[in-house]
Amino acid sequence: AKGLTYATEDGIYFDTAQFPAYGQMARLDREGLDEGSRVEFKDKRNKTDFALWKFSPADQQRQMEWESPWGKGFPGWHIECSAMIFAELGTQIDIHTGGTDHIPVHHTNEIAQSEGCTGHPFVNYWLHGEFLVLDQNQRMGKSVGNFLTLQTLVDEGYLPLAYRYLALNSHYRSFLTFTPESMKGAQTGYLRLKKAVQAAQQEGSVRAQEQADVYQARILDALLDDLNAPKALGIVWEMLGDETLGGGDKVKVLAVYDTILGLKFFDFSDLERKIEVPAEVLALAQERWQARANKDWASSDRLRDAITALGFRVKDGKDSYTLESLDD
Numbered sequence: 001a002k003g004l005t006y007a008t009e010d011g012i013y014f015d016t017a018q019f020p021a022y023g024q025m026a027r028l029d030r031e032g033l034d035e036g037s038r039v040e041f042k043d044k045r046n047k048t049d050f051a052l053w054k055f056s057p058a059d060q061q062r063q064m065e066w067e068s069p070w071g072k073g074f075p076g077w078h079i080e081c082s083a084m085i086f087a088e089l090g091t092q093i094d095i096h097t098g099g100t101d102h103i104p105v106h107h108t109n110e111i112a113q114s115e116g117c118t119g120h121p122f123v124n125y126w127l128h129g130e131f132l133v134l135d136q137n138q139r140m141g142k143s144v145g146n147f148l149t150l151q152t153l154v155d156e157g158y159l160p161l162a163y164r165y166l167a168l169n170s171h172y173r174s175f176l177t178f179t180p181e182s183m184k185g186a187q188t189g190y191l192r193l194k195k196a197v198q199a200a201q202q203e204g205s206v207r208a209q210e211q212a213d214v215y216q217a218r219i220l221d222a223l224l225d226d227l228n229a230p231k232a233l234g235i236v237w238e239m240l241g242d243e244t245l246g247g248g249d250k251v252k253v254l255a256v257y258d259t260i261l262g263l264k265f266f267d268f269s270d271l272e273r274k275i276e277v278p279a280e281v282l283a284l285a286q287e288r289w290q291a292r293a294n295k296d297w298a299s300s301d302r303l304r305d306a307i308t309a310l311g312f313r314v315k316d317g318k319d320s321y322t323l324e325s326l327d328d
Contacts, residue, residue, distance in 0.1 A: 004116045008043045011054040012070055017046050019112050025126065026104040050109050051076035078109040082117075096123040100130055100173075127227070129172045134179070153183065159270055161263055162187035168229040168261060188326075190263070190270075196240045197254060197265045203247030212249035215239040219257055229261070277323050281312050288314065289321055 004018050016022040028048070055073040056065045065074050075083065085093060091114070098107060107126065114122035150160055166186035170176040215235060222231040236257070239250055258265045288303035307314055308326070315322045 002116065005052060006045065007070065009055075010043075011051045011073060011076070013044060013049045013051055014109070014113055014116065015045055016048040016050075016112060019116055021115070022048065022112050023108055025111060026108045028104060028108065050078060050105075052079045052113060078106055079113055081106075082110055082114045082122075085114075091118045092121060093123055095125045095127060097127045097129065100128045103128055127172065130175045132176045132178055134177070148178070158183060158187055159190065161270075162190040165190040165193070165263060168233055168263075171230055172227055193237070193240075193263070194265070194268060194271055196237075197251075198268050198271065200240060200247035200250040200254075201266065204251070205246035206248035206252075207246040208244050208249050209252075211242070212239075212245055212253050215242075215245075216253045216256060219253070223260065232257070232261070277312065278310070281307055281310050281323065284310075285312075285314055285321060285323055292316070 002018075004015055005012055006015055007013075022028075052075070053068060053070055053073055054076060055071050056062050062074060065072055096107070096110075107128075111122050150163065153163055154160060163183070163186065166178075166182060167176060169186070169189075215238075219232045219235050222228045222235060225231070236254070239245065239253060242250075254265045284303050284307050288300050288307070291297075291299040291303060304314055307323075311326050312323050313326055315324060
């Protein structure tokens with residue numbers, strides 16, 4: 001009815017020339033665009049026009065197709081998202097997220113079809129995340145066979161929230177580089193953070209409430225600055241190390257941001273997990289303990305270094321010793 005669509009032999013298309021704001025978010029140069037490689041039809045009016053409804057091929061039956069006023073077919077790729085948002089959230093939403101690869105086509109077309117339909121703004125804030133990349137600066141994806149799942153990390157002994165900690169240490173609009181070393185470092189950092197929180201909770205005193213309020217405001221300011229989670233976490237670490245604050249002061253602030261950052265600050269079960277110590281390390285530790293009993297300090301130091309090289313540290317007590325992973 002508004003003149004924004006037209007029919008072709010293939011389906012119903014959106015006429016982007018009739019929507020003056022088309023491509024503004026993506027800063028598209030419509031005149032310089034090549035015909036899309038996804039689909040080409042000689043009766044498309046403009047290079048950027050896209051299908052709202054596709055007709056089913058006459059000589060075959062699709063697995064998913066429906067009757068419509070324009071003929072049997074199925075929705076275009078972009079229209080599905082607007083339809084779901086309209087049905088579940090309304091015709092205008094506050095925040096829409098997605099990957100940066102969705103800016104030039106998918107989200108641009110969502111805006112056009114949604115605002116073309118309603119006549120009012122579709123989304124108030126768009127938050128586009130950059131890619132997760134591997135150490136070779138290669139994008140991770142199923143299509144290239146280098147896709148890792150969270151379960152893969154769990155199977156390798158990593159905590160799911162350690163990955164969340166890794167992600168929060170990179171701004172969402174920056175590339176997040178994944179390497180075994182970065183994942184190991186994130187797990188170490190996450191466990192150290194939990195230990196610092198645990199120590200604050202156990203200490204418990206309240207002695208600098210005003211200063212704690214300043215930290216709370218600074219963390220909020222960082223998050224309000226385009227969701228600057230890395231800066232917010234940096235302030236959390238700064239606060240935990242501030243000896244002028246009592247543990248109770250710190251816990252009060254952390255309780256507020258635990259609901260936002262989702263790192264489960266006060267769940268200390270991860271710190272109680274048992275470490276599997278290789279037999280080689282156990283043997284070296286026992287040999288070192290005997291060397292200490294014999295006051296053979298040179299051998300004791302040599303064996304300690306060998307244990308460290310294998311990823312463990314020895315903590316001596318009065319009557320025995322314990323082994324800890326260097327990752328913790």
